[in-house]
Amino acid sequence: MTPSERSTAGNEVIRAGFIPLVDAAPLVVASRLGFAEAEGLRIELLRETSWATLRDRLAVRHLDIAHMLGPMALADSLGLTPLPVGLIVPMALGTAGNTVTVSRAVRAELAELGAGTSLDASSTAEAVARLTADRQRTGKPPLTIAIVHPYSAHHYQLAYWLGFAGVRPGIDVELVIVPPSLMTAALESARIDGFCVGEPWGSAAVALGAGHVLTTSAHIWHRSPDKVLGVRHAFAEASPERLGRLLRAIYKAACWCDDAANHQQLARLLSASEIIGQPAEVITSALAMRGAGGPAATTCGDGFLSFAADGAMLARESHAVWFYSQMVRWGQATLDAKAIAAIKSVYRPDLFSAAVETKSGDTASDVAFFDGTSFDATDIPGYLRRFAIREA
Amino acid sequence: MAQATLNILVIDANRIRASIIEEGLRETGGVRVTVLDDVNGLMRRIAEIDPDVVVIDLESPNRDTLEHMFQLSRAVKRPVAMFVDSTDQRSIEAAIDAGVAAYVVDGLKKERIRPVLDTAITRFKAFERLRRELEVAKGELTERKCIERAKGILMRTRGLSEEQAYALLRKTAMNQSRRIAEIAESLVTAAGLLGGEVDG
The missing domain is CATH 3.40.190 (D-Maltodextrin-Binding Protein; domain 2)
Incomplete structure (x- = not known):
């Protein structure tokens, strides 16, 4: 009997792992503000620092569900991770909540080369390309940019953005891995020149005076997919009915998170030391980036950090296939039909649709990249050939 | 190999x-x-x-x-x-x-x-x-310190000798079926609350 099959106070206990990030909010709110109880559930939260530990705790059934990187769940199905879990992804946890943030020193270098303050993805990528070329010419070391994991939306968005301007990720720019909550310290101590990470860590770096937001994942790909809810396959199988109640609880919590009227309370809840452990003002400023007036006086629009609105919780098959196409593009996976079938079986939007009656707007088109290229999920080789910079 | x-x-x-x-x-x-x-x-x-x-x-x-x-x-x-x-x-x-x-x-x-x-x-x-074990040891150290303070308070406020103060603590603990350290802690806390001298 796993811990989750015990029941306390009539509510079934579900153990959920998370990483301190704003997009864990629907899980935290479902657990703490009564949305789980309303469905006869109790969600116990366990915070981790590294994604690998979440994965391992799922594998040995310390956890039933976890806040997870979409591509990490897919890599698991392809046997690419050191410890296989067996996961399904019945829902996404929001869209486009990452910033590309650079140190003030790099920001100053960019300004010298004529970069403006727009968050626009193409002009910022071109500015970084000029800086990279300038550093190569003058014999300076390449920029070091941190991402949170090799199998992450952050990695693929950053690489896509750099590749657009002719910058080869991993060659012209060094990529390193740093867990989200250690990003600001790494930037402050100049161990890295910049990072691509989910909120509130971009806002935290701005608040510390250590960072400058260059662009965001919403600018690179409007409503881009990101974190997901990873569920142990056996846990989902054991009771589809319980899974349905869980998805409803998290969906309703996410709708609550979307409502700006709740943002003060949400910021206070998330700021607690056992959740994110950052001042409420930093979280408020992260939430404010959705509209106008984020940390760099930025307007990111409704595509940034959407919790449930516009179908943000749908784990779309096209997203899984795009992530896989990027694994192929950057040499992490090889292209074959069996792999495509495997990753498609992980993302289960049908489970979400069956459990949750959503508000309208779920049909919003989701593929809008800043460079105008559209993704064709039926022709990955053809799609990848359109990119000059790739490893495969 | x-x-x-x-x-x-x-x-x-x-x-x-x-x-x-x-x-x-x-x-x-x-x-x-x-x-x-x-x-x-x-x-x-x-x-x-x-x-x-x-x-x-x-x-x-x-x-x-x-x-x-x-x-x-x-x-x-x-x-x-x-x-x-x-x-x-x-x-x-x-x-x-x-x-x-x-x-x-x-x-x-x-x-x-x-x-x-x-x-x-x-x-x-x-x-x-x-x-x-180290944590427990650290805890014991704090307990010993607390008992010392409680003794000091009793010695000053009731004019007792060190042995008499300790005996009083032990007797109270036995009567209430609690540990000496717990009695000492309540005493120190109470003295602090009442604005009395806590340092002993």
């Missing part, structure tokens, strides 16, 4: 725990153990260390970084799999319960790795026990 020295890399920011693990691993014999307290600079050293097994604290924030390095290090053997055989669920659980993560290069025999993992698990647990 089976007799070759096994290269084990231990990454642990906690030096005391690292040395406890290192000592245990050396005792298993036929191994070379390298201890690092951080993954910084590991990328450059990984070819020279050339580990067969990497042992790291499960909760280390460096694990994602480490796994990335294994992906990148094309020139050397890659310790990719967590544990020898992912179907060996029981020993994986034992390790994770003990807070150990281990990476093993492909193709190593289970019989060679098992003692290494078992030792790492035992030593992690031993360290945990040590840590808990």
